[in-house]
Amino acid sequence: MSAATMLAVRLLRHEQDPVLTEIPVPTVGPGDVRVAMRACGICGSDVHIIEGSTVPAYLPITLGHEAAGVVEAVGDGVVEVAVGDRVSVNPMLSCGTCRQCRTGRQNLCPRIQVIGLQRDGAHADLVVVPAGNVVPLPDSVGFALGAIVADAIATPWRAIERARVQPGDVAVVYGLGGLGLHAAMLLRQVHGVRVIGVDASDSALARAADFGIEEVVDARAGRPATAVHALTDGGADVSFEFVGSVGVVEQAVRSLGYDGRCVVVGVGPDRLGLSLRQETLVARGQSIIGSHGYVSDDIRHLLRLLDDRTLSIDGTISHRVPLTSYADGLAALRDRTSGAIRVVIENDM
Structure with missing residues (x-):
């Protein structure tokens, strides 16, 4: 060469x-x-x-x-x-x-x-x-971590910002792959949020605790939103969809309580066809929000959090x-x- x-x-x-x-x-x-x-x-x-x-x-x-x-x-x-x-x-x-x-x-x-x-x-x-x-x-952040910050961590960060998350909220994360796990770590470490994880994979559910997710729901049992309501006594404050499936979006919305916000990050080709009644959405003051990508300021902020060890991604x-x-x-x-x-x-x- x-x-x-x-x-x-x-x-x-x-x-x-x-x-x-x-x-x-x-x-x-x-x-x-x-x-x-x-x-x-x-x-x-x-x-x-x-x-x-x-x-x-x-x-x-x-x-x-x-x-x-x-x-x-x-x-x-x-x-x-x-x-x-x-x-x-x-x-x-x-x-x-x-x-x-x-x-x-x-x-x-x-x-x-x-x-x-x-x-x-x-x-x-x-x-x-x-x-x-x-x-x-920063010198304290290795290249590999610096690489995945610019997408795999910044994408959930932007979604969390869109959700108006507050300390003490209950959040449900649908999909415990890279984006979902990083979302859970950000929610727990930076925002002080209780996190419930939902997935349909044995390995994903088994490793959840290693990343700060103490409560999990196996989606294969059917209607995970019902399980979320049972765990939260009325529904979550925020939910995040990282899968890219219209069926999962439906469950993420149904997981919400009053004034709940569902942020959809996953991408799929199918049209949304929610069976949720419009009057239910209105009466409960719920929101469905799309979140796409991130900006350079998000990356800068995350690198500062990593540099001062407010955030640890391991x-x-x-x-x-x-x-x-x-x-x-x-x-x-x-x-x-x-x-x-x-x-x-x-x-x-």
Whole structure:
């Protein structure tokens, strides 16, 4: 491999696993930075892209959007970031000029692009993003954790902010994968909230206590909302749906008590068809809220919490593989028996 090329995981076509290949090093335009990738998560979203249920802007494309690394080059006009800086990467590239961007809601920009989906991503030696999309990574936070903050932790953080959570609330988390477990840790450690976890997996339910979830409901028993009401004497204050299933959304809404808020984060292709009566929703003052992504300020705030140890994220990075073993990491994520929570590629370079 020459100085003009690098290794990257490229998806050539759907329903075929990506391949590790040699491609040209990306150029750095004005206002851009080039980051030498030190860690990048393999996310369930990557699997959706590979399988074709999520369609990228073009093929072939380099996958990967949960990244952290070291700034290797800066473009013209960049003054706030320097070569050698440790950074987390916000993969959501917004236009900066629309109403949403001007009012601090860059995650809702109608022209948003996500690396690994609309632009080449970070399952590679190097990735290029606008300088405004990198966040300083404290020395106390390792690259692997700095990578998953920028999505797997920031996404539930934004959802919790949307829910107006208060200390002493009761929260129900539907789906105890990476997003749900991080949500539970944030709710317990930062917000002082009682958490009830709901899942249909033996392994997920068994490991819940390790992440601060002392009460769990097995969704396979049917109508988990009924069990939640029994545990809470009238329903939860907030519920979170991280599964992406209309049936789970229904149960998450039905788990609520008066003035309850259900935040839907999971993404699925089906139309919502709630059987809840409209008068019930109104009379109980309940809300159904969508939450999409996060903004760079969310990442900054989370990194401060990690730096001062207000927040401790331990155990959710279950698998670490080098870039050259990407296929092994992908296999672990797909294998329901592997115990995978977050799989992270690490690149020492």
